Amino acid sequence: MKPYRREDFTHSNEVRWCPGCGDYAILAALQKVLPDLGLAPHEHVFISGIGCAGRLPYYMNTYGFHTIHGRAPAVATGLKAMRDDLCVWVITGDGDALSIGGNHLIHCLRRNVNVKILLINNQVYGLTKGQFSPTSPVGQITKTSPLGVHTEPINPLQLALASKASFVARGVDKDPVHLGQLIKAAYEHEGCAIIEIYQDCNIFNHGAFDAFSLKNNRSEHTVLLEQHKPLVFGKEGQYALVPDAMGMSKVSKEEGQYLHDSSHLLNAMKLAALQFPDYPVPLGLFYKINRPVFNLTTKRTKSTSDLVDLYASRASWLEN
């Protein structure tokens, strides 16, 4: 029997996202998987920035901190680096992580702070009611882009890989079971893990991902990344992706001899660069390596009696 149940991680606070919001599924996936990780609720800390996703810590029966816009990775860095005994999660969104907080995100990934970042991407500003975000695709009509967005969006996973992230994955709200598996893998990874989660904002950007994320569309338009398995897609799994000199090529299943290798940085880059609808959307673990983890806890070797020597460490003199 598991020591913890889902209810142990569910807070009594009333959940206040819009009915139908993709965040409900993400919250449920988290609450479902946390008991499997074996830590008690009080050993987890959820740190969020500003945005709809920023509310998530209030719904978790764990320690939580709803900080300021874009800064959750910085707050989490200070906490985790000094309190390695805690399991620290960062909950952020596309505007929070990639616009106002872009600098903190890349440095958190670069340092390999051992926190788990869930980047909930709905390609729109929801809490401020419908402006375009740094991941909004060209042409998207929003309240601040009535003629359509005319700037190129950021690709979060390319950014993460370029920042030397040691664990890079992507999931969708519509597939909570798969998302749960990714969350568990992120927890088990020793280092900074980032999962981009496509999430449906059913008010301001409804159906943005439906073409590939709905259950019926998934086999045709997504590629499930599984270690040492071919990159198969298509209704009957009749196609596959293989890396080539320029990126990835679509080939028939029979020609799809390439087996996914999550330790291969260049191929992870190629997968991250694929654009729907020209290519299917890769979901799963793109990249994972083990490298030194950032930590600031110090080994204290000095005591009060040593302070006297420290005080006198610069040239000192005696007066009689």
Add this chain to the structure above:
Amino acid sequence: METDTSIVIRLAGDSGDGVQLVGEQLTITAALTGRDVRTLPDFPAEIRAPQGTIAGVSGFQLAMSEKPIFTAGERLDVLVALNPAALKTSLAHLNQLGLLIINQDNMQPKDFEKAGMKLDDYQNLIESYQILSLPLITLTLKAVEGVKISHAQAKKAKNFYILGVIIWLFDLSLEACKALLIQKFKKQPEIQLANEKALIAGYNYAMTLELSRSQFQLGTLQRKPGKYRQLHGLEAVGLALATLSTRTNIPLLVSGYPITPASGILQECAKLTEYGVSLFQAEDEIAAICSAIGAAFGGCLAMACTSGPGLDLKSEGLGLAVVSELPLVLIDVQRAGASTGMPTKTSQSDLMLALYGRHGESPLPVIAANSPIDCFYTLIEAFKIAIEFMTPVIVLLDAYLANAAEPWNIPDPETIKIPDINYNRFIHPYERDEKFSRSWNRPGSPDFIHHLGGLEKQGKEGRVSYDPLNHQEMITLRAKKISNIACIYDPLCIEGHVEAETLVIGWGSTYGSLKSALNLCESQGVKLAHLQLRYLNPLPQDLEGILKRYRRIFVAELNTGHLCQLLRATYLVNAELISQCTGQPFSTRFLVETILSRLQNETLST
């Protein structure tokens, strides 16, 4: 304008010349010979600017006296200029008939060209001074002949040659200086020998010149017995942090982003890991304050340090710390602005920003240290306030305080009062004690799960709330909590003539300049009371009564009147501003002249 009993000397040379090292040796030798000492290293803004240029000048200033002194002085009695550039930047500060020591070997036409000076100008200038011009390199090379070192190393010994000259001139202890030198270079025996030979040669050279040194002869000052060292403001900060972490046995995070003149704090802290101090060089100013907030949430001691532009960027983070009521300390080493301004130059112009520079109603305590040594005690007090009242605290230092140094009677670390730290006092995070201070509940504790955040809080649990009445209550409560901090202050101490009609108020690092200025006023028969404020928010409870006792109040500050406006607005008193914004510490002469002329004008007009 200086008191007769103090002598001010400045050593100026190229930033690679080792001026700071010799300055330190001279300072300790003077202290050991029984002088009171105050020092001010004045470093160039451009690190290693081209040799011989104005931008590359490095200086070290020392004031010494047989009586207690409070600043490193302004006007120079002696100037040692190792090249024309050094001469150009410092000569204006040398008193008429002051002693100018120059290195003849570096006073060639090409040297003057590099400094943008004409030889003729120099020859006209120097008529007003006593000149000691010596072929320093030639003399040094001769003195260290036979020592197995390179030519370049032999030339470097010139600083000790000059030191020898100064030691004789000021009648300081050659033996003490020699002992220091031997200790300093014990790992490089050849360099040690060369420096020692140069020192003695310089001493003997000065003796044979039969210079008049009667004006530099001082008596000795009796210091309390004990162990002493020269302490800079930034070093004092580092020592305070090591003390806090060691005595409390709680890890301490120092977060910062390199910025002049606060970067020195990061460098000090980098050496303190064995004392439980962790250093985080953040990606930007915002990450620095936010990581400190994260560490404080985790139950660690947390500090961030910055300077003006960085304080601008930290405003939002401070607001979060105010609402989440987390204890942390932020040091602002003030520098001259606006914008990038003059990064290495001092100022007190961030007071209003520290007090009010956050959106919403966001009160927090602000305190200021008044001397390099006081930086040590102020830091410890700031943490005490932060933890006792669960609040961020801003400590205002400035570029002058950061770099100035004075002798510190090294205390017993056991006697230093450190904060009491108790986690998980109440089950709910926003349950409060009689001081309205909330419970610091530590993540990882099984029964204390809670959520913090920047949204308005309600009740003991700190629930998110948009209730109008609750917001009113919380605004009042947070303000009351901060204003209550004044209850723990010691009574204010008025210095000088308590019974005088006029009170001069300063705050922070101007203590020394004001004290010197008021002593000079007294020597001219004008008695004044002096109050130096360290608590800028909340203001001390006994301040109003004191202000009402004086007929005239002058507020002297290195800004356009921040404290003066605050006192006028808070207490409806006719406080009069004395303002200086030059990037320099207060000029004693300026203070004395301003105070005396204002007092005189009043007498004339009545």
